[in-house]
Amino acid sequence: EDQVTQSPEALRLQEGESSSLNCSYTVSGLRGLFWYRQDPGKGPEFLFTLYSAGEEKEKERLKATLTKKESFLHITAPKPEDSATYLCAWDTGGGNKLTFGTGTQLKVEL
Amino acid sequence: EPEVTQTPSHQVTQMGQEVILRCVPISNHLYFYWYRQILGQKVEFLVSFYNNEISEKSEIFDDQFSVERPDGSNFTLKIRSTKLEDSAMYFCASLNYRVGEQYFGPGTRLTVT
Numbered sequence: 001e002d003q004v005t006q007s008p009e010a011l012r013l014q015e016g017e018s019s020s021l022n023c024s025y026t027v028s029g030l031r032g033l034f035w036y037r038q039d040p041g042k043g044p045e046f047l048f049t050l051y052s053a054g055e056e057k058e059k060e061r062l063k064a065t066l067t068k069k070e071s072f073l074h075i076t077a078p079k080p081e082d083s084a085t086y087l088c089a090w091d092t093g094g095g096n097k098l099t100f101g102t103g104t105q106l107k108v109e110l
Numbered sequence: 111e112p113e114v115t116q117t118p119s120h121q122v123t124q125m126g127q128e129v130i131l132r133c134v135p136i137s138n139h140l141y142f143y144w145y146r147q148i149l150g151q152k153v154e155f156l157v158s159f160y161n162n163e164i165s166e167k168s169e170i171f172d173d174q175f176s177v178e179r180p181d182g183s184n185f186t187l188k189i190r191s192t193k194l195e196d197s198a199m200y201f202c203a204s205l206n207y208r209v210g211e212q213y214f215g216p217g218t219r220l221t222v223t
Contacts, residue, residue: 096205
């Protein structure tokens with residue numbers, strides 16, 4: 001059975017304190033691993049798509065990586081405006097429907 | 111920058127009433143989706159739509175639900191005879207097929223009383 005686990009469920013960081021969020025998966029036929037950011041009461045905001053093990057993508061303070069078993073979202077020197085829930089999602093079939101994980105709620109404090 | 115838009119932002123309806131949620135996908139996208147998120151829970155796939163027909167639907171998407179692309183820009187989700195448990199945020203998304211990136215709208219908060 002396909003399974004994806006995001007950890008930690010919640011993370012509190014001081015401004016400038018780098019860390020990583022994890023999305024581990026056992027999904028057969030993974031076609032893509034996606035990272036989204038979601039602010040309270042808003043729609044998911046697209047961040048990255050990763051397709052193959054070893055792939056890395058960067059955007060400002062965020063860097064996403066993918067191995068055969070997990071994906072990491074690294075946050076370097078975070079700022080309070082990075083506070084949000086970060087969602088991992090995956091696509092396993094035609095039609096590109098996404099299945100979402102439960103998310104990591106990140107809070108960055110001054 | 112093109113974006114997915116949704117109306118209304120908040121809809122309150124009484125149990126048993128019909129509601130129509132509206133979406134305008136990004137103009138050159140061809141694949142469209144509806145997802146929902148019950149408060150405090152995961153984002154869940156409802157239905158995907160391509161070439162004027164449903165391409166895939168989840169178990170949640172039963173006969174109570176229907177989707178339509180009534181014209182060249184709008185994409186709608188109709189919920190007939192709403193139930194209390196239909197209260198959720200409903201998100202529309204459209205796909206840039208070339209790069210496989212799905213973009214979500216801001217959502218419609220549906221409250222069924």
